[in-house]
Amino acid sequence: MASSSKRPGSPAERLSAALKAVVGDRTGGLHEPVFGGNEKAYLAECIDSGFVSSVGAFVTRFEHELANYVGAPHAIAVVNGTSALHVALVALGIKPGDEVIVPALSFVATASAVALAGGIPHFVDVSTDTWGIDADLLRRHLSDCLRSDGASYVNKNTGRPVRAIVPMHTLGHPFDGVGIRAVADEFGLAFLEDAAEALGSFSGEFHTGLAGHAAVFSFNGNKTITTGGGGAIVTTDPELAAKVKHLSTTAKVPHSFEFDHDAVAYNYRMPNINAALGVAQLEQLPQFVENQRALHGIYQEALDILELGTLRSDTPGTLSNYWLQALLLREELAPQRDEIMTACLDNGVPVRPLWKPLNILSPYAQCPSADTPVTRDLYARVICLPSSASLA
């Protein structure tokens, strides 16, 4: 086997050159949207209809088509993924002072949504296989850390009830939904899937978002499909769906003219104009996923020979949307992560690391946490690569 030291150039130079060959002269972000369908037509139709705001035919259509695609009966469209997580947690009954289990490896929204609901994130580690919460580690941690007070499970150290779990499908790769569901049921936890990155990803024949009590998707500009800004809550539970919709629309009590509101609530509904964009994007989703999966093949060919590490591939039994392509550097290259990324950025190739672990961010550093060595290791070694569907 050829040693990497025999190839010319430093790891930084070699990766930068290989990625540049894939990206070419394109400039722009790590994951850019593709507008190749009915975007302009539907936006014009939306303007002509006069309905651009929080009520309109495109909102209904987007919700219906999203629910159909995922395979759940209910979808509620909201302004973004953070808001989706927040209102879902409140609808699931999270109260101020409750702890919520969250992976240390995620975008900050997973933790901030808990905080917005008045809860306290309680961090756990992820699996080396899925990069999402590890069901076995989770069971062990909760068994050590919680005691039942009859009505619910309580953190022995803080005395606070632990009410919910929000695992995240990291970079689009599905976590072990069945395994986590079993642990959630065992400890009486509400189970909200943070599927912000995972539209178009499947575990076996099931789309992500069907293992928990509800799931949240994001349609930010850097996601597989975009509504400008947007998110959605998907669930099989009609009561939960009604509650989410009520709380995301100022809790207004239906009446022909009276303004009555029966709860402290949010103005989180997705505007019709954003949904118009979303309907056009949903029509192209299968093609986007196909391209993102094809891009994985392109990277495999370009990067394997460099022997810098391992390209993140499907976890067995799953089909990822490959939202972000990721290279896991060999252990000894971890100290060069920033040097390698800087070389790529200097060469006009957009790359980034994983998110700084949530349990070391200043606003959450005092929150309860399991030891999280896998998160630390992935954070030290992963480089996310240019991932736009247009690259394949």
Added chain:
Amino acid sequence: MASSSKRPGSPAERLSAALKAVVGDRTGGLHEPVFGGNEKAYLAECIDSGFVSSVGAFVTRFEHELANYVGAPHAIAVVNGTSALHVALVALGIKPGDEVIVPALSFVATASAVALAGGIPHFVDVSTDTWGIDADLLRRHLSDCLRSDGASYVNKNTGRPVRAIVPMHTLGHPFDGVGIRAVADEFGLAFLEDAAEALGSFSGEFHTGLAGHAAVFSFNGNKTITTGGGGAIVTTDPELAAKVKHLSTTAKVPHSFEFDHDAVAYNYRMPNINAALGVAQLEQLPQFVENQRALHGIYQEALDILELGTLRSDTPGTLSNYWLQALLLREELAPQRDEIMTACLDNGVPVRPLWKPLNILSPYAQCPSADTPVTRDLYARVICLPSSASLA
């Protein structure tokens, strides 16, 4: 003076017929947007640019042009008016357990934003002249109700600090900004203007939003201009502007690739596609306001002869945008308010009452409140009339 009983028909029939003559065969809402400018062109330009999400040239342009129009140096565009109020309150230092003075007469967002920040709304009455908070009543109420503990003013009854005041420019008519600012300064209150309804309204030569420490505008679909859903915080204070922007963009610390966030924060930024719509709408704002003011003249002519009450006209010294036209029924007609509204609605004329007073809504009924007889009276007697700019 001709008694109204001499005219044929009940008050309900007469108002319904007079409004129908103005509205004609149009169907739709109380205040519908007009898209007569560059809306489609800018949306198409936005799609072509690839930037539809929370960063983009239209967001910057919308903020710049809005700030220019209002006459303040800083504007930060966010997803809606409720979010704008929420993040502004947090940036102004409102902490869980603080009381915030709010008019009993407002849309629910004024109270829910306080609750979202962890605060407790403390309701006061409005003025018969402005329909916004009455500065004299306010001073009397606060003098009775608060005591200084040296560092701040505390509600004698609840023991909680009273930290801020959020008066609202009702239906677009400016409140007494100078008078309220004097009281706010006297009691050390942060002063946030809820100008959600008041874009295009002036007190003397000054646009609304310049009397307080900051002001919030809304661009919901029913407002004078719309971004689909949207809001903005406007301020003359550069530090406050920077804080609002940081908190509304996940508190991400600037870095070329690292994801670090230094506060519990929000994902509230307005997407570029909504801002594109907003830029096109802002270009037409002077015309919209001119039309809304002309509509007031049309109603004056159509309704004065009915002698059912008083059409809401400019408070002396102010120029309203007449966002919602409003008829204040004669006192003896108050019991017929719902019958009159139902007749209008049955005749295809969109009308509505004012908002149910916030201090009797179930989620806020236990919050501190002054007596609010003016709010009760206005709620009992006001009917809001069709107000789209396209009607003039």
